[in-house]
Amino acid sequence: MVSDAYPPIEAYGVVGNLETCALVGPDGSIDWFPFPHLESPSIVAAVLDAERGGRFRIAPTGSFETDRRYVDDTNVLETTFRTDGGTATLTDFLPPADRTDHPKKVLYRKLACADGGVDLAIEFEPQFDYGRAAATIDRVDGGILADGEDERTLLEFPAAADLEIRDGGDAAPSRVTGTLSLEAGEVAWFLLRCTGAEDANTDPDAALDETVQFWTGWAHDCGPEADCVFAGPWHDAIVRSELVLKLLTHAESGGIAAAPTTSLPEDIGGVRNWDYRFNWLRDAGFTVQALMNLGTADEATDYFDWFMDLCQVDDPASIQPLYGLHGDSDLEERELDHFEGYRGSSPVRIGNGAADQRQHDTFGELLLAVDEMRRHGRELDADEWDRIRAIVDYVSEIWTDPDAGIWEVRGGDRRFVFSKAMCWAALDRGLAIATDGDHDAPAEAWQATRERIRADALENGYDADLGAFVQSYGSTALDATALLLPIVGFLPFEDDRVQGTIEAIDDRLVDDGDGIFVQRYDGDDGLPGEEGAFVLCSCWLIDALALSGRLEEARARFETLLSYLNPLGLIAEELDSESGAHLGNFPQAFSHVGIVNSALYLGYARGLETPGPAPMGIRLGEPIPGDD
Structure with a gap:
């Protein structure tokens, strides 16, 4: 063919x-x-x-x-x-x-x-x-x-x-x-x-x-006179991203699919072909932030209620990284051998074996979503708090263990720095939620564990010779998830280790002169072949630059990234750094979430008001430094 x-x-x-x-x-x-x-x-x-x-x-x-x-x-x-x-x-x-x-x-x-x-x-x-x-x-x-x-x-x-x-x-x-x-x-x-x-x-x-x-x-309609945080030449692109997210939201359950397709390749002719017609709980925090700031509170609430129901289990260890849009947990991965795959990219897969992995970052991202809803006024009832407390207690027990990480590597579990930081975020947000809602919690024990995680990650996850956080303990590989450490509050943006990490990622993981083709990592993941630049990682770098005070640079990169949207305003999971061709499943929800949130951070940095609390990563009362 x-x-x-x-x-x-x-x-x-x-x-x-x-x-x-x-x-x-x-x-x-x-x-x-x-x-x-x-x-x-x-x-x-x-x-x-x-x-x-x-x-x-x-x-x-x-x-x-x-x-x-x-x-x-x-x-x-x-x-x-x-x-x-x-x-x-x-x-x-x-x-x-x-x-x-x-x-x-x-x-x-x-x-x-x-x-x-x-x-x-x-x-x-x-x-x-x-x-x-x-x-x-x-x-x-x-x-x-x-x-x-x-x-x-x-x-x-x-x-x-x-x-x-x-x-x-x-x-x-x-x-x-x-x-x-x-x-x-x-x-x-x-x-x-x-x-x-x-x-x-x-x-x-x-x-x-x-x-x-x-x-x-x-659809989002702020009106011509409104002081919209998404105002700018990209406003229409943000509305299209919102429409994509709604299109991928299941009307009955509120679950949001990562993409509507399966097995569109990350590497043409290769084996990196996955089924994305499910919801990853790790998407929750930043998805809730995007939906709430777009003014789609009903969709954010439906999604929140849906994943909170999934957490209603006797043992948090049974919470999976991903589920079907009806809450299905059996996502057995199978191959369709009779299909040649898009442009000969095989195998074609249905189901996703990542559902059986241990991904400790998932718990931190869930707590980010719960905290985001709290900051927007959503109160937890006693039963919901019991579920959250059980998750935080579980994280306190397993944070030292290796896992498959956010990128679902298939080369064996490791001690990923991002997983440690998200375990820290689970404890940190758990404490904030307990304090704000006057919920019963072992605050002193959680605080002590939170500080142990932080100290451990700083000691083992930061390479002083590289001047950057690495992907996993003992590794010299870089990972774009380190761009999120200041956004989730693990360290402030002005910390030299954060700024060094941004510079290292910009130097080693960016494939083009315009600075928008960002690779997820440069380490081995247990799979043959190479993949394209990850759109969401491009957004994370833009966010990190904007929140570090490099607003004009962030804006220029964002506008360049938007030029790779297809003429209908849609974008896939990845981009080929040489041709700009789209790769991976399409359209990709998390790519569009990243675009919405980058516009949100750029708008906030420009002094526009958000419809709710300040976005994640912005400490109230402290202005974002200017380019000068």
């Missing part, structure tokens, strides 16, 4: 219904659509195998150019095809779950010809259960029914479309192909009705109107 069969990762747009998402390529092809939920098997997955994955494509029959945009402040995607004969726009959306009067299990595709005439080709090739289910395709009343054992779809199409079912026989799967011709002013609808919505009453125009109204009514 040649790589030309796969669009660049950054060429995709995404639509969804707050339960699942679909990737839409620049050629009008839906190449990824798990159903009914993000973690579910796919109906089409051409992004993972161009021949066997399946797709739903609507595009001009001849050559064309493409323009794409989201309807303002929505997740409704418009793809405009410009041909020699005319112009037509394809509008893709799913009604948000339980937010409109229209069924959430229908994928709508509207075609509207603006001028001239456009001949379009239609190709629908469903491959249920990641292409593993035996599927039948038949013409029935109301459309074409594809039955894939556990799931099925009914393709409803306009009468003017000339569609036929092609039997692939033993060599290829069956598929639906055909054509449709539109003239100026004509509109045609294709509806992909999924399991449970085959007979649902639908009004496509009303569904589109209500979906647009939902998104525009929800």
